[in-house]
Amino acid sequence: MIFFYYLSNTEVQYLSAALKNNSTLQSLNLRSNQIRNQGAQYLADGLRHNKTLKTLDLYRNHIGDDGAQALASALITNTTLDSLNLDGNLSTYCVTVGAAVAIRKNQTLSLYKHPMQENDIQHLANALRNSMTLTTLDLYKNGLGNNGAKYLADAVEYNTTLVQLHVRWNQIGDVGAHYLADTLRENKQLISLDLWRNEIGDKGADHLAKALRHNRTLTTLNLRLNKITTTGAEHFRDTLQNSKTLTTIYLDRNDAGQSESNKSMEDCQI
Structure with missing residues (x-):
């Protein structure tokens, strides 16, 4: 040195x-x-x-x-x-x-409260796409938005090692959920996806639920503190009943205004 x-x-x-x-x-x-x-x-x-x-x-x-x-x-x-x-x-x-x-050699990477512009997430996504070691990526309150979710989803599609993806409090809405859902449909590595405190509504929930009917590896999906109502929660019923790998979907503390809505969401957790 x-x-x-x-x-x-x-x-x-x-x-x-x-x-x-x-x-x-x-x-x-x-x-x-x-x-x-x-x-x-x-x-x-x-x-x-x-x-x-x-x-x-x-x-x-x-x-x-x-x-x-x-x-x-x-x-x-x-x-x-x-x-x-x-x-x-x-x-x-x-x-x-x-x-x-x-990302080139680490197994875990966390970025907390680091505001990311488009060139930031593009650069990080390119590194993730080629990483041969990273198993856990934790991005907390980075302001990714829907465009950031797209870059991330594209990278995960090509990555062969990542098993846990935490994208919490990142302003991801239905469009971003759609990008992630498209990747989940074919992904064979991820076992946990954490989308806590984003802006995903019923349309995004529908995209994710449909994708998970084809996914064979994900065991846990965290959608707490989003904007999913009873209608969105219902999309996951068939997914849970027929999936051989998915064991837990967290839907509590969403945008459900009635007690009936809350009951529906609780029923989706196992």
Whole structure:
């Protein structure tokens, strides 16, 4: 491991040039420097050619959106780096870029209350699509929305290792539920899908219920605190009665205004 402190952009440029040809260095600590977008772009250029570095620590620098994007682009071709610490930088995109690298080797990844723009979820979804190790992904209050659900559903369709997907409090509505349902119809890995506190209504419930009639692996579906009424809950009756794998659907605390509605939802839990 090598540590450097108080590097200028010119010094980072020299370091990047050295990375291109180095064949032994595996860990580089550049935390608490003053590296900005230009320095990050130099490092990205070095990473495109490097084949040995596994850990890069850029904690608490001054990297913004442009620098984060440069690093993200470099990591499309660089497949050896499996740990990138970008916490404490200026751009929120840095968190996503670091998380996408973590997906390469980690079995579990959690992102709590990290607002994600479209490029964030696209980058994370691309990493998920190609991950060979991740088994649990927990995205809590990230503002994914229906578009984010689409990117995520597309990635899960190609991923072969993920078994638990938690997408809680992410403003996913009926359209997003439809995207996820299309993936569930053919998916052969997921055993648990947590959609707690989203905005899924009866139409979304119908899409999910129909998809689960074809799914053979999911055992648990959490739809607590959505907008499903008695009508939506009824869609799951046939699914539960005929499924050989699905054991639990949580529908309590939904948008049911009458006691009869609540009773219907309770009946859907086993």
